[in-house]
Amino acid sequence: MDSAELLNLLGNENRRRILRLLARKPCYVTEISEYLGVSPKAVIDHLRKLEEAGLIESRVDDQRRKYYFISQNLRLEVSVSPYGFGMKSAYPASQSLDVGSTCRHLKIEFNTDDASELADLAAELNTLEQLENELSMAQRWVQGRLADVMERLSDELGTDDTRLYADLLGTLADGPKTVDELTRRTEAPNPVVREALSELAERGIVGKDGGQWRLRD
Amino acid sequence: MDSAELLNLLGNENRRRILRLLARKPCYVTEISEYLGVSPKAVIDHLRKLEEAGLIESRVDDQRRKYYFISQNLRLEVSVSPYGFGMKSAYPASQSLDVGSTCRHLKIEFNTDDASELADLAAELNTLEQLENELSMAQRWVQGRLADVMERLSDELGTDDTRLYADLLGTLADGPKTVDELTRRTEAPNPVVREALSELAERGIVGKDGGQWRLRD
Numbered sequence: 001m002d003s004a005e006l007l008n009l010l011g012n013e014n015r016r017r018i019l020r021l022l023a024r025k026p027c028y029v030t031e032i033s034e035y036l037g038v039s040p041k042a043v044i045d046h047l048r049k050l051e052e053a054g055l056i057e058s059r060v061d062d063q064r065r066k067y068y069f070i071s072q073n074l075r076l077e078v079s080v081s082p083y084g085f086g087m088k089s090a091y092p093a094s095q096s097l098d099v100g101s102t103c104r105h106l107k108i109e110f111n112t113d114d115a116s117e118l119a120d121l122a123a124e125l126n127t128l129e130q131l132e133n134e135l136s137m138a139q140r141w142v143q144g145r146l147a148d149v150m151e152r153l154s155d156e157l158g159t160d161d162t163r164l165y166a167d168l169l170g171t172l173a174d175g176p177k178t179v180d181e182l183t184r185r186t187e188a189p190n191p192v193v194r195e196a197l198s199e200l201a202e203r204g205i206v207g208k209d210g211g212q213w214r215l216r217d
Numbered sequence: 218m219d220s221a222e223l224l225n226l227l228g229n230e231n232r233r234r235i236l237r238l239l240a241r242k243p244c245y246v247t248e249i250s251e252y253l254g255v256s257p258k259a260v261i262d263h264l265r266k267l268e269e270a271g272l273i274e275s276r277v278d279d280q281r282r283k284y285y286f287i288s289q290n291l292r293l294e295v296s297v298s299p300y301g302f303g304m305k306s307a308y309p310a311s312q313s314l315d316v317g318s319t320c321r322h323l324k325i326e327f328n329t330d331d332a333s334e335l336a337d338l339a340a341e342l343n344t345l346e347q348l349e350n351e352l353s354m355a356q357r358w359v360q361g362r363l364a365d366v367m368e369r370l371s372d373e374l375g376t377d378d379t380r381l382y383a384d385l386l387g388t389l390a391d392g393p394k395t396v397d398e399l400t401r402r403t404e405a406p407n408p409v410v411r412e413a414l415s416e417l418a419e420r421g422i423v424g425k426d427g428g429q430w431r432l433r434d
Contacts, residue, residue, distance in 0.1 A: 004230065007227050007228055007233065009228075010224050010228060010295060010304075011224055011225055011226075011227060011228010013221065013225070016221065016224065016302070016304075019297060019302040020302045023297075023300060023301050023302040023380065024378065025377045025378060055297060069299060070298065070302070072297060072298075073297070073298045073299070073360065073361070073364050074297050074298075075294070075295070075296050075297075075356065075360055076293075076294070076295040076296075076297075077292070077293070077294050077295075077353060078223075078227060078292070078293040078294075079291070079292050080236060080240075080287060080289060080290070080291050080292075081240070081287065081289075081290045081291075082240070082286060082287045082290070083240060084240050085233070085237045085239075085240040085287070090353070090357050091357070092358070092361030092364060093354055093357040093358040093360075093361055094358075094361065095358070095362060095365060097358050099354070099355050099358050103351040103355065104326075104347065105326050105327055105347060105348045105351055106323070106324070106326070106348065106351045107324035107326065108323060108324075109321075109322050109323070109324065118370070118374075118386065118422055119386070119390065119432045119434070121369055121370050121373070121386070122370075122383070122386030122387050122389065122390040122432065123387075123390040124362075124366050125363070125367070125370070125383055125386070125390070126387040126390045127322065128362055128363045128366065129387065130321065130322060131322045131359050132356065132359050132360075132363070134319075134320040134321070134322055134323045135323065135352055135355055135356045135359065136294060136305065136307070136356075137310055137314075137316070137319065137320070138316050138320065138323060138325060138352055139292065139349065139356075140292055140308070141312070141314050141316050142345055142349050142352065143290065143292055143309040143310075143349075144310055144311065145312060145345055146346070146349070147309060148312060149338055149341050149342050150342070152338055153335070153338050153339075153342070156335055156338070160242045160243070161241060163240065166339070166342055169335065169336075169339030169342070170339050170342040170343040170346065171343075173336065173340040173342070173343045174343060205335055215335075215339065216336075
């Protein structure tokens with residue numbers, strides 16, 4: 001599911017209340033309707049939208065009554081700043097992912113022994129929840145630093161379109177690139193990228209070597 | 218701003234498009250209206266809502282024309298799983314926050330020297346964006362593990378209300394607690410907590426010592 005579709009669904013308070021309720025336990029339409037104080041017809045309409053998006057599913061119990069439950073595991077992140085509006089939704093990463101060796105800037109200290117006893121599971125749950133909070137805090141810290149760097153870049157560059165210039169400079173900080181690569185990485189139209197590069201070249205910030213642009217020292 | 222208010226705002230596609238546009242550069246109403254293909258009246262209505270929420274602000278330029286820009290820096294995280302629906306919105310953490318010493322399970326390897334030159338700023342931007350991606354990936358990994366632990370707890374406990382039982386066990390994994398503390402930490406009604414504790418005690422999972430509950434070995 002893409003982020004826009006997910007935001008459209010979550011933009012409705014009653015749908016959020018239904019998800020909160022189903023996250024506690026599977027429910028019948030009548031239970032949801034009573035809990036929300038909303039007509040069964042309206043509840044069914046919300047459930048249909050959530051089901052079509054694949055967020056929830058329904059089954060029939062022994063008495064042939066239909067009940068609903070959350071079938072999906074997913075995460076949505078949105079960041080808003082003067083220099084960027086980003087949204088990202090994703091399914092949980094596989095457990096076999098080796099975060100330690102995949103990440104260049106991040107180390108997670110977490111005992112990944114499989115817990116078996118209830119007490120171990122409870123302790124693992126606790127640690128994972130702490131880790132989740134720490135990751136959130138780290139991300140807020142990164143966003144603060146990003147906003148600061150963007151502001152300083154904006155001051156230095158004195159342009160209206162700091163985002164594009166910053167993307168170009170950030171991409172070039174990784175190594176020399178052709179115009180085509182830069183166009184692809186910044187997702188900006190080719191003529192706009194060319195114009196920005198000329199502007200940066202005139203100011204002595206970037207230069208062209210062969211077919212590749214690079215940052216000047 | 219709380220998460221619910223933010224989701225209500227972001228649940229509208231045209232408002233998301235306005236934010237994406239303003240994140241590139243400050244705009245007049247006419248520019249936004251042309252770009253979106255939406256009447257100025259509708260644009261003004263969206264801008265008013267975004268402004269009331271404090272996400273954007275307006276100023277008047279030399280020609281007395283009003284323009285709008287994003288004034289807020291914030292982050293929203295939503296997670297959906299069969300065992301939980303959580304949302305969290307927050308402002309960026311202060312730069313002076315020492316992530317390294319605050320986090321127990323997380324280490325960030327990042328050179329925090331203040332960059333001055335454009336090339337340094339570009340490199341820092343690049344690193345921060347990588348770090349942001351790594352943190353997102355780590356959070357998806359944590360969510361996957363959390364879902365797995367909850368599922369195993371649910372199997373072991375065989376209850377409908379795994380969330381509450383898991384919260385209780387997770388809290389007790391930190392050390393013995395009184396009923397009052399448990400009620401506060403799990404945010405569940407006192408009688409519900411007492412009933413769950415009795416159930417867990419009958420099954421030999423928790424026990425009471427003096428006034429405090431604790432996990433049994």
